[in-house]
Amino acid sequence: MAVRLNSLKPLISISFPPCHRNSAYHGRRAAGVGLSLILIKAQLRASAAQMATVAEPNKKSTKIIDSHLHVWASPQQAADKYPYFPGQEPTLPGDVNFLLECMEEAGVDGALIVQPINHKFDHSLVTSVLKKYPSKFVGCCLANPAEDGSGVQQLEHLVMKDGYRAVRFNPYLWPSGQQMTNEIGKALFSKAGELGVPVGFMCMKGLKLHLSEIEDLCSEFPSTIVLLDHLAFCKPPTNDFETAVFSELLKLSRFPQVHIKFSALFRVSRTPYPYEDLSQLLSQIVSSYGANRVMWGSDFPYVVPECGYKEAKEAVSLVAHRVPLSSSELEWIMGKTVLELFQGQWLSS
Numbered sequence: 001m002a003v004r005l006n007s008l009k010p011l012i013s014i015s016f017p018p019c020h021r022n023s024a025y026h027g028r029r030a031a032g033v034g035l036s037l038i039l040i041k042a043q044l045r046a047s048a049a050q051m052a053t054v055a056e057p058n059k060k061s062t063k064i065i066d067s068h069l070h071v072w073a074s075p076q077q078a079a080d081k082y083p084y085f086p087g088q089e090p091t092l093p094g095d096v097n098f099l100l101e102c103m104e105e106a107g108v109d110g111a112l113i114v115q116p117i118n119h120k121f122d123h124s125l126v127t128s129v130l131k132k133y134p135s136k137f138v139g140c141c142l143a144n145p146a147e148d149g150s151g152v153q154q155l156e157h158l159v160m161k162d163g164y165r166a167v168r169f170n171p172y173l174w175p176s177g178q179q180m181t182n183e184i185g186k187a188l189f190s191k192a193g194e195l196g197v198p199v200g201f202m203c204m205k206g207l208k209l210h211l212s213e214i215e216d217l218c219s220e221f222p223s224t225i226v227l228l229d230h231l232a233f234c235k236p237p238t239n240d241f242e243t244a245v246f247s248e249l250l251k252l253s254r255f256p257q258v259h260i261k262f263s264a265l266f267r268v269s270r271t272p273y274p275y276e277d278l279s280q281l282l283s284q285i286v287s288s289y290g291a292n293r294v295m296w297g298s299d300f301p302y303v304v305p306e307c308g309y310k311e312a313k314e315a316v317s318l319v320a321h322r323v324p325l326s327s328s329e330l331e332w333i334m335g336k337t338v339l340e341l342f343q344g345q346w347l348s349s
Helices: 023-052 075-080 096-106 124-132 150-160 183-195 207-220 229-233 240-254 276-289 309-322 327-341
Strands: 065-069 110-114 137-142 166-169 199-201 226-228 258-263 294-297
Touching: 065 258, 065 294, 065 327, 096 309, 110 124, 110 166, 124 137, 137 150, 150 166, 150 183, 166 183, 183 207, 199 207, 199 229, 207 226, 207 240, 226 229, 229 258, 240 258, 240 276, 258 276, 258 327, 276 294, 276 309, 294 327, 309 327
Parallel strands: 065 110, 110 137, 137 166, 166 199, 199 226, 226 258, 258 294
Antiparallel strands: none
16 A cells, blocks of 8 residues: 655645735744644654655555535625625635645645535536536535425536535524424435435534434435534533533444544644644544545635645644554545545546
8 A cells, every 4th residue: 555655745844835815824823833843843754754664656646635625706706707695705715716726735636615605505606616627626515495495406406417416404504493304404315315415514513403313314314425524513522511422423423324524623623733632533533434434624715824725634644643544544534535435526637
């Protein structure tokens, strides 16, 4: 098995990447992560040297695929063609040119673009990106749980006509008092399985709030693949309640269709970059699910002012080596899992 030395090598450097656009960010990052990176350098050199002895230099490594990021219109694009949803105007850059710059610098080959709330159910901007870069990006649309049931037809159109390959369930878009297990939710979830597109759940207010809904949907529709965004927003437990909730996340592995996004590490870690407190969570996740059901995601562009895009990718290798995970397991997390789920995508990126 070839070892992914390219995912470790950039950690030797602590230079600031050119894709940062927030000048105020540099000072915060220098204070917050500079020392950590200096202390890591010797460890990474030793790891790289050791791993080089078992690497197969002629074997091409698996592509690195970012399983979770967003793009939205630039202010000019919003004014000309792709308006933001009222009240959801972005506060930081998230246009595709910025994303491509960051991906190139980080050595990321492709990504799954999740429809951003900034455009809500208007998918025209993301669709234009998917059509312009078909070998670079795959789309995850946003489920519309409108009570009239029109969202089911919208989902089918987005998948069959516009080529989206996944759909996100945002439970906070359901009508007040309604759950994702209502008639519309079940119709959407069932349709996703019929179309062969995974459903991503965003449990921003906590997994416990939505656990029974996810369990019920998985039980009733076992053919629908599930992705739990951002570790289902489970942080390293600090009390009995949090420990119990994380245990429930591990127990969801009993449903073969459930996969975990090890994504937006800055959202779920309790420590600064490089988020080393997540090593035990990752260890337990991989033990329960297997690395072939775990995938890395950055949560671009939100991650950029937190630690930087390239650094977000590199943090996974550091956390993984603290577990430790094998080079094969790391390959699954950094791209192979997503490539298996979305077969036929990213072939020439």
